[in-house]
Amino acid sequence: xxxxxxxxxxxxxxxxxxxxxxxxxxxxxxxADEAAxxxxxxxxxxxxxGAHGETHQVGEDHSGSTHEGAAGDHAMESHDTEDMHMxxxxxxxxxxxxxxxxxxxxxxxxxxxxxxxxxxxxHQLVNRPWSAVYxxxxxxxxxxxxxxAFYAIQKVAQAGWSPxxxxxxxxxxxxxxxxxxxxxxxxxxxxxxxxHIFTWMTPGIDDPTSEAYDHIVAGKTGFLNVPFWLIRAGIxxxxxxxxxxxxxxxSLKQDESPEGNVWYKKAFKHSAMFLVFxxxxxxxxxxDWILSFDPHWFSTLFGWYVLASMLVSAxxxxxxxxxxxxxxxxxxxxxxSHIHDLAKFMFGFSIFWTYLWFSQxxxxxxxxIPEEVTYFVTRINDYNILFFGMVAINFLFPLLxxxxxxxxxxxxxxxxxxxxxxxxxxxxxxxxxxxGTVGASWFIGFPEIGAFMFFAGLFLLYVFNTMxxxxxxxxxxxxxxxxxxxxx
Amino acid sequence: MATHKIHALYNDDDVLxxxxxxxxxxxxxxxxxxxxxxxxxxxxxxxxADTRLAxxxxxxxxVGLAVATVMMNYIMIEDWPQNIGGKPSFSYLENMPxxxxxxFELTVFFAAHLMVITFYLRSRLxxxxxxxxxxxxxxxDHFLMELDAHGEDIDSITKFLYDTGAVELxxxxxxxx
Numbered sequence: 226x227x228x229x230x231x232x233x234x235x236x237x238x239x240x241x242x243x244x245x246x247x248x249x250x251x252x253x254x255x256x257a258d259e260a261a262x263x264x265x266x267x268x269x270x271x272x273x274x275g276a277h278g279e280t281h282q283v284g285e286d287h288s289g290s291t292h293e294g295a296a297g298d299h300a301m302e303s304h305d306t307e308d309m310h311m312x313x314x315x316x317x318x319x320x321x322x323x324x325x326x327x328x329x330x331x332x333x334x335x336x337x338x339x340x341x342x343x344x345x346x347x348h349q350l351v352n353r354p355w356s357a358v359y360x361x362x363x364x365x366x367x368x369x370x371x372x373x374a375f376y377a378i379q380k381v382a383q384a385g386w387s388p389x390x391x392x393x394x395x396x397x398x399x400x401x402x403x404x405x406x407x408x409x410x411x412x413x414x415x416x417x418x419x420x421h422i423f424t425w426m427t428p429g430i431d432d433p434t435s436e437a438y439d440h441i442v443a444g445k446t447g448f449l450n451v452p453f454w455l456i457r458a459g460i461x462x463x464x465x466x467x468x469x470x471x472x473x474x475x476s477l478k479q480d481e482s483p484e485g486n487v488w489y490k491k492a493f494k495h496s497a498m499f500l501v502f503x504x505x506x507x508x509x510x511x512x513d514w515i516l517s518f519d520p521h522w523f524s525t526l527f528g529w530y531v532l533a534s535m536l537v538s539a540x541x542x543x544x545x546x547x548x549x550x551x552x553x554x555x556x557x558x559x560x561x562s563h564i565h566d567l568a569k570f571m572f573g574f575s576i577f578w579t580y581l582w583f584s585q586x587x588x589x590x591x592x593x594i595p596e597e598v599t600y601f602v603t604r605i606n607d608y609n610i611l612f613f614g615m616v617a618i619n620f621l622f623p624l625l626x627x628x629x630x631x632x633x634x635x636x637x638x639x640x641x642x643x644x645x646x647x648x649x650x651x652x653x654x655x656x657x658x659x660x661g662t663v664g665a666s667w668f669i670g671f672p673e674i675g676a677f678m679f680f681a682g683l684f685l686l687y688v689f690n691t692m693x694x695x696x697x698x699x700x701x702x703x704x705x706x707x708x709x710x711x712x713x
Numbered sequence: 714m715a716t717h718k719i720h721a722l723y724n725d726d727d728v729l730x731x732x733x734x735x736x737x738x739x740x741x742x743x744x745x746x747x748x749x750x751x752x753x754x755x756x757x758x759x760x761x762a763d764t765r766l767a768x769x770x771x772x773x774x775x776v777g778l779a780v781a782t783v784m785m786n787y788i789m790i791e792d793w794p795q796n797i798g799g800k801p802s803f804s805y806l807e808n809m810p811x812x813x814x815x816x817f818e819l820t821v822f823f824a825a826h827l828m829v830i831t832f833y834l835r836s837r838l839x840x841x842x843x844x845x846x847x848x849x850x851x852x853x854d855h856f857l858m859e860l861d862a863h864g865e866d867i868d869s870i871t872k873f874l875y876d877t878g879a880v881e882l883x884x885x886x887x888x889x890x
Contacts, residue, residue: 587810593799628771 227555227692233685240682247675251354254671256347263343348421349663354672355420356662359411361676363514364538364654365684366408367531369400371539373469374503380472380496386566388708389558391699392692393547395473397539399691400684402469405462407683412458412514416451422662425449425520442520449520454513461506468499476699483701507532515654518661522600524589530581531657537574537619538650541643543567546688548636555697561634562713568633571646575623578650582616604656607665612656618649651677717862718744720847720883721874722855726752729856732877733758739873742861747851766835770828777823781816855880 256262376394379387387394415422424442429435431443442449472492479488508528516527524530544567550556589597604612622645632638659667699705723729729752736743743759786805789812794802801807833839851857862870862884871882 583810583813587813590810630767 226695227550227689227697229689229693233689237682237686237689240678240685242682244675244677244679244682247671248354248358248679249675251357251670251672251675255351255354259341259344259347262347262350263341266343266346346666349666352420352422352662353666353668354676355415355422356658357672358676359415359422360651360655360658360673361680362404362408362411363658364651364677365680366401366404367535367654368538368542368684369398369404370465370507371535371537372543373398373401373465374500374507375536375539375543376472377468377496377499377503380492381500383493383704385704385707386563386711386713388699388702388704389556389711390543390547390563390567391476391702392695392697393550393556394543395476395695396692397542397546397688398469399473400687401462402466403683403687404680405466408514409458409462412455416455423517423520424661425517426451439520445520449517454517457509457513461510464502464506468495468502471495472499476702477695479701480696480699481701483703486703489701489703504532507535515657518658519600522597524585524597524600526581526585530578530585533574533578533581534650534653537571537578538647540567540570540574541646544571544639545643545647548640550692550697552636558698558709560711562711564636564639565630565633565713566711568627568639568642571639571642572623572627572633575619575627575646578653579616579620582619600660603660603664608656608660608667611652615649615652615656618645619653622646622649716886717865717867718885719860719862719867719870719874720881720885721858721860721877721879722848722850722881722883723858723878724855724880725878726856728878729858730754730758732858732874732879735877736858736860736874741865741870741873743858744861745859747847747857747859749852749854749856752856766828766832769831770824773827773831774820774824776827777820778816780823781812781819785812785815 256265372394376391376398379391379394414420416426418426418428421427424430425439425445427437427439429437430439431446432438433443472495475488475492475495479486479492482488511528511531515531516522516524544564547556547559547567548564551559586601589601623642626638626642626645627633655669655673702708721732723732726748729746729748733743733746733755737758737760746755746759748755782805789808790802790805796802800811805812846852847859848855848857858879860870860874867884871884874882
């Protein structure tokens with residue numbers, strides 16, 4: 226039996242407290258109103274000097290020009306959303322409401338219309354701490370869910386190597402209960418209108434007489450409406466949690482009465498059904514929770530792309546936790562061949578993620594259809610370093626570190642690669658979410674780091690607490706003998 | 714002077730592996746082992762060095778990547794940078810996504826083919842090569858071990874081999890061949 230050490234407990238609690246404080250600082254640091262933002266921008270401009278001011282002027286005078294690929298980053302910051310909507314081909318839709326502005330508006334922009342650049346930036350800054358919490362919350366939830374899916378795959382595939390790791394996987398996947406509750410609360414709060422991170426929730430967005438009317442989003446309200454969206458989220462979370470509770474129960478019962486493998490067979494059937502449920506719900510979850518940050522954009526492989534991110538981070542966490550527990554002497558039946566297998570999965574799924582990332586990027590880059598390409602235009606303009614940096618981290622590091630078969634058996638190599646993979650996939654989620662909520666006003670500061678620390682602390686505390694609840698060896702599993710002697 | 718070799722035949726891979734361990738403990742020199750199929754753990758039991766074929770493949774892959782990059786950079790960017798459907802041919806990096814499929818395929822192509830050719834050269838395999846099979850049964854159901862019996866006492870070594878489970882022992886005198 227594993228016992229939770231006070232050291233780990235204190236570490237996790239410190240992470241949570243410091244993270245909560247940082248997040249609170251992030252919320253408090255939001256400027257009070259537009260006037261404050263205006264002042265801030267003026268100060269910034271003065272500090273940056275004349276050259277910056279010039280580009281800004283070009284940007285300010287936006288009503289007639291198109292700024293194709295405007296180089297001044299500040300100009301892009303303030304007006305790229307407008308540029309992109311000129312390109313969408315829906316130019317005429319809002320002509321009645323806004324005859325003077327020859328473009329459709331995003332909801333954020335609609336608020337911005339009468340106002341100024343400062344108002345636009347103000348809304349982005351208000352969104353920032355919320356988005357930071359959202360990204361961190363989703364990232365850790367996704368790890369728990371990915372581990373659950375991997376666990377189900379191992380059960381259904383009757384894998385002979387992994388049963389010694391089942392309790393580790395059960396421990397990590399237990400996080401989907403608290404993580405799922407927090408995720409749902411966050412969605413609920415958003416749905417109730419306490420923040421504006423989802424532009425499609427803007428009131429009046431489907432009302433042609435409203436200033437916030439968005440023709441494109443209005444056409445999607447059959448799917449993208451708050452009640453249906455929350456119901457879907459609820460069904461998914463309940464479904465995943467039911468499977469996780471059942472599979473844990475079956476696993477413990479199989480330990481007590483292994484004769485006839487009754488519970489094992491039951492777990493097998495449940496896992497097969499779960500995988501079918503999972504692949505459908507995971508796709509829809511990716512559309513609902515991530516893709517709808519950009520309600521004008523769509524991509525068919527988005528669900529798999531999120532799935533790849535999810536699985537690679539999940540397997541990485543399994544490897545890291547296994548190495549940690551083995552280092553503490555709790556998993557004497559795990560040998561370096563198990564680590565080698567996990568590292569192979571980390572390597573393989575990193576390549577798979579890169580394949581999907583590139584497939585999505587290259588198809589859109591190649592055809593360059595305006596209504597699709599805006600997604601990458603904003604990311605390349607405003608998030609250049611993060612966007613390409615995370616591809617390098619998620620592809621090159623695992624590729625070069627984990628290609629050698631011997632390195633995959635060396636714990637510190639796997640841990641190094643794992644840390645890079647986790648940071649890279651946090652940034653991946655960050656780059657998926659942030660451009661739709663804070664646009665160019667992003668920064669990795671107090672709320673981002675704070676939220677990450679808070680959820681990391683919660684994750685560690687809950688996961689390792691679950692590990693103490695059952696022996697770390699699933700002794701009733703029919704494949705246990707094979708798994709203990711697994712050798713590659 | 715005659716050099717002696719002994720061919721010891723086995724009909725089970727487990728017996729063979731155990732025999733190899735015993736023989737190596739006695740410090741007899743095993744020249745070669747012929748098997749009808751891959752026996753797991755044979756190379757470890759015999760103490761053979763690991764293959765470096767994977768390292769070769771990695772280097773060949775880098776060569777393939779370089780070939781693809783240099784080729785397309787010369788053709789598409791330097792030699793004749795046409796505007797083809799609005800693709801930016803001002804620099805390699807700007808048009809790179811379009812080149813990635815070729816870069817990937819050539820990397821795989823070079824890595825795979827050159828590695829296979831390396832394997833053939835290193836294992837001396839080619840069409841019309843004379844087969845080096847000491848006993849036709851080794852391609853079907855027998856395992857044959859070739860021992861260097863030079864300077865050993867033939868009687869004691871045959872006795873020892875017989876005890877390890879060999880089903881048939883052949884003494885080969887090199888001068889007769």
